[in-house]
Amino acid sequence: MLKVVNLMEEVNAVEQLYVYQKIGFLNPHMLSVVRVANRTLDFHVHEESDELFYVLEGQFHLETEEGLHFVKAGEFIIVPKGTLHRPVVTDLTKFLMIELCGTLNKENSGDLYED
Amino acid sequence: MLKVVNLMEEVNAVEQLYVYQKIGFLNPHMLSVVRVANRTLDFHVHEESDELFYVLEGQFHLETEEGLHFVKAGEFIIVPKGTLHRPVVTDLTKFLMIELCGTLNKENSGDLYED
Numbered sequence: 001m002l003k004v005v006n007l008m009e010e011v012n013a014v015e016q017l018y019v020y021q022k023i024g025f026l027n028p029h030m031l032s033v034v035r036v037a038n039r040t041l042d043f044h045v046h047e048e049s050d051e052l053f054y055v056l057e058g059q060f061h062l063e064t065e066e067g068l069h070f071v072k073a074g075e076f077i078i079v080p081k082g083t084l085h086r087p088v089v090t091d092l093t094k095f096l097m098i099e100l101c102g103t104l105n106k107e108n109s110g111d112l113y114e115d
Numbered sequence: 116m117l118k119v120v121n122l123m124e125e126v127n128a129v130e131q132l133y134v135y136q137k138i139g140f141l142n143p144h145m146l147s148v149v150r151v152a153n154r155t156l157d158f159h160v161h162e163e164s165d166e167l168f169y170v171l172e173g174q175f176h177l178e179t180e181e182g183l184h185f186v187k188a189g190e191f192i193i194v195p196k197g198t199l200h201r202p203v204v205t206d207l208t209k210f211l212m213i214e215l216c217g218t219l220n221k222e223n224s225g226d227l228y229e230d
Binding site for chain 2: 049
């Protein structure tokens, strides 16, 4: 049964900040949406998976050893596997995330990720 | 070197209809943008990869053996591998596509895909 998914409806339906809502699977990848505000995660590395951050609303900085990358609504950034990074979010920002299933955990996702 | 990619800027920068512009790689997947109008592809199957259609602007129908699925701007549909399908596009519609590298070819992408 195929499903049509509206990104803004899905992200707006999640009641809490920092909770990743799974909205689809693509081969072994998970698509999820999350709302974040006023949070800077610790620097971390995903050894097994590239990670895509797509901004649905708002803006944030993705910090790597190259510096700060500014990403706003309608834009994405892909963090290659093995790259030290952290998201720096001030204003409320709504994301679509894509990475291999099993990549996100409580240490790298902002604490409220539910398996 | 990480790159910030604006989806609408990328799809609007492609001069021709039906030309898939590669805009990123996520693990072994390719992200591409394409503009399509007045085209119905033949039914086909991707045996090795799920395929994601995300509508940036416009709307289309994804036809499967279940029937027609209407997908409009801000929505995506994932076609599981092995699923007979075809996109039916009338009005000008702008897409983000994601599938395993090597999935698209001249037979299933509308003829103008360049390797």
